[in-house]
Amino acid sequence: MKSWKLVIAGVAVSLVMSSASYAAKTDLVLGIVLEPPHLDPTAGAAAAIDEIVYANIFEGLTRIGPKGDVLPALAESWTQSEDGKVYTFKLHKDVKFHDGTAFDADDVKFSLDRARGNTSTNAQKGLFAAIDTVDVVDPSTVRVTLKQPSGDFLYNMGWGDAVIVAPESAGTNKDKPVGTGPFKFNSWAKGSQIVIAKNPDYWGKPALLDKATFRVIPDPAAATAALLAGDVQAFPVFPSYESIPQFQADPRFKVVIGTTEGETVLGMNNKKPPFDNPKVRQAVARAIDRKSLIDGAMFGFGMPIGSFFPPHHPAYIDLTAETAYDPELAKKLIAEAGHPDGFKTTLKLPPPTYARRGGEIIAAELREIGIEAEIIPVEWAQWLDQVFKNKDYDMTIVSHTEPNDLNIFSRDDYYFNYDSPAFKDLIKQIDATSNGAERTGLYQQAQKLLAKDVPAAFLFQLPKTGIWDAKIKGLWENGPIQANDLTAVKWLD
């Protein structure tokens, strides 16, 4: 009996002490699922890079805000010429890179020229395609001249791929990123965690946290355990959907289900038989019941989509009815396409839960209409190599989390192998239009064209399943761009 009392007293004391130590907290441990391959956002497509460095370590001329809007960053203000082709950016003064070197217009010219140059390793060179010349007017003024007016230009300059780097440190950013942001890179224990610390010399509003740690936790079960134990205090994109109700019922945590730019699709190889036949692709899309997919793979989190466009965008139209679940019609289409007895094919699945679980459900649903899809699980590196780069696949499931990425279907060498002159034309028109209403109309035409052609089966919009300690304020609720912007994050007490 006595020993029990001692134990209880001990627990009580430690509880009091730990809550006392919470009060003054200025550090934060965040869980991330994927470890970035390196930390240079101008030299890699991996979302995991931007999830650490965007807005924290690196900044661009503009930045994307929590609602997906374009905000000023290193550029204090800008003006646009009458014909829409010349942008003049006024830069902030007294800005220093983390290594102490000064930031000025030359760094902007260097960064933009580097990103669009012939030897560029930028993963999103398309963002800079409209730029004709970049001129330094004076140390705090830059003039960018475009080849043709571009409605997306300011938005594009807010991407992680368009951040400003210094010529002195550009070569070493992969391991030791040096930017202008409110946080400095501190350390990286490979396979475990990345630590960033407050930048005391920041030019703008200083960060409220002193230190932030990004801990890599790929396993969903471990993620749940780490949050419950308090080892990580925030999981901006929590990977274990089935555990979310448990956190929703727990007052210690705040659960925020937001939107992302992640259109999840069942990609099909449009140049490889039998998927070169639109009827087969139609049949596959018709065989999938989006509701049971979202219920089964995502535990109800996620919004069905009928085209490649995020539901929170003003120009979004709901086209799910175009390819509504109809296994009878799917069987008919398959027979019309010349496969009355179905066929055998493969389905390559990358590691995320939505793909692995969704793949099992889709394979079962395809079996109902006679398509025997062999499931091949692959790691990310294999997926990028086999599917994305070499297009050696029949079907695959992946979420396209980049913002504003409708144009991937117009790219010649993209893994869908979709080749539609009509769609390419639409994208060209969208690029050249800056009028809002006209753009909306074009966006909707493009959505309808994709829903009709079914270059991929459109499944659902990936949710941003954020879970964090209820005492944390300032984390983004939605994911308009791949980022964990910590500039406004603080602990309440």
Place this chain on the structure above:
Amino acid sequence: MNIGKALANRSFCVGLIVTGMIALVALASFVWTPYPVAALDIASKLKPPSAAHWLGTDHFGRDILSMIMVGSRNSIAVASVSVAIGAGIGVPLGLWGAASGGYIDEVLMRFNDLVFAFPALLSAVMITAVFGPGAINAIIAIGIFNIPVFARVARAAALSLWSREFVIAAGAIGKSPARITRDHILPNLASLLIVQATIQFSLGILAEAGLSYVGLGSQPPMPSWGRMLFEAQTMIGLAPHMALFPGLAIVITVLGLNLLGDGLRDVLDPRFR
């Protein structure tokens, strides 16, 4: 084999009954399962055990009893084929080494040591990672690591037999080493090898479950006990039955086989007579 003595041995009887039941379940699953295992029924996911689903349903609404029944086929198939590979290659190698002696024996056994020195499950992970996950590759990986086990058992026992009078006598009347091995050595080893095979069989079931757990065993839609456990681990708070029943299936099968192996050794091994 003395049947009366065998029936008096408790672990042999229990092991035989448990193993026999599992074999029956596996056979039954070819003709009947409560529900089809490939069909999903998302609407009735994560249901606890009930009259309709005796062992509950998983996260896709599949019947867990049906999955365990079909999964037993997978476990037994992988374990038995890998034991066959191990015995089929390992026993002749061991006998050859024992019969030849000299440098052949030396080379064979050092090669054996080489394979033996690798942690078996880790190497199996390596093999399936290189050649891709799947039941066939899991069988090959587990089978390869059964080879040295059988080679060692066969060689050690054969060596002691080679110095026995009846073997020397057989040599004296002009029988070739190959014929002596076939006529005299192998029959005397049979009981030892059966015991070893039973034990390797239970290890094979465990190894298959381990490989499936890390995603390297048989792939969906074929149910597998190990993968069922993996899928259950994030749902353990929601649906503990998802982890409990496949786990129990593995425990019972391995326990049954171990008891059977133990019992067989008591009954068959001359040293225990």
